[in-house]
Amino acid sequence: MKVYESNDLAGTEEVAREIAQKVKNGGFLALYGGMGAGKTSFVRGLVKALCPECLDLVHSPTFAIVNEYRGKELAIFHFDLYRLTDEEDLYSTGFYDYAEQGGLVITEWSELFESSIPKDALKLTIESLGDTKRRFTLC
Template sequence: MWSNSPMETYAFAKRMGENLSGGEVLALDGDLGAGKTVFVQGLAAGLGISEAVTSPTFTLVQEYRGGRLPLFHFDVYRIGDPEEMFEIGFSEYLSGGGVTVVEWASLIRDWMPEHTTWIEISYAGENARDITIKNAENSREK
């Protein structure tokens, strides 16, 4: 998917969020400033979440429960050891009936469940982004 602006990235993710049913795990990767958090903001809007969505860089996880499904938003950029994910109850979030999104998920690739959908957001120009979505089968070999 090609996005020419943050608004297009947001709109694409919002449509995706509108079609989620719970239990999905989305892994987001891309350079700093590529639009991962904008993507999560759109996803949250598609889930009916109206509160402000920010990157949980220093808190590791933000929970949003104001929509039709809960959203569990992780940012593992600053994680020191993948074991920290399980110390905070990562597996419980995965089975919590909501949508789990992990920014910088490649840092904990081996800890992500097999049914993870991998989303790579790459720079394709000043405001343009290339958004690539892969299912678990074609992303594990990276």
């Protein structure tokens, strides 16, 4: 387990840059934390580090369910599970196909589909400690 703290958006970007080193070859990163915790902001920092040319595309994928950022080195698949109702819904987004493509899968609202998160996923919990202070716990 590793704990990071951030005092502002720039700090969150720095945390994302550090964690980017651990996922730069792909895998699964499950994000946990409520509305406004900073999940999408963190993903923006991660994409900035891993695929700077993709940065324009990063926003909360709530409506699209999944956003794809295809970098030269790595494809990133960014899911927001908030609006999905059940396992069948998740299946129909192509979630399980993405996971097999060898890129990096990131999920916002992982707590809603805990049983679908791979056992070997990295898990990052983001907590708000105040207006702009955030704690990141990576397991």
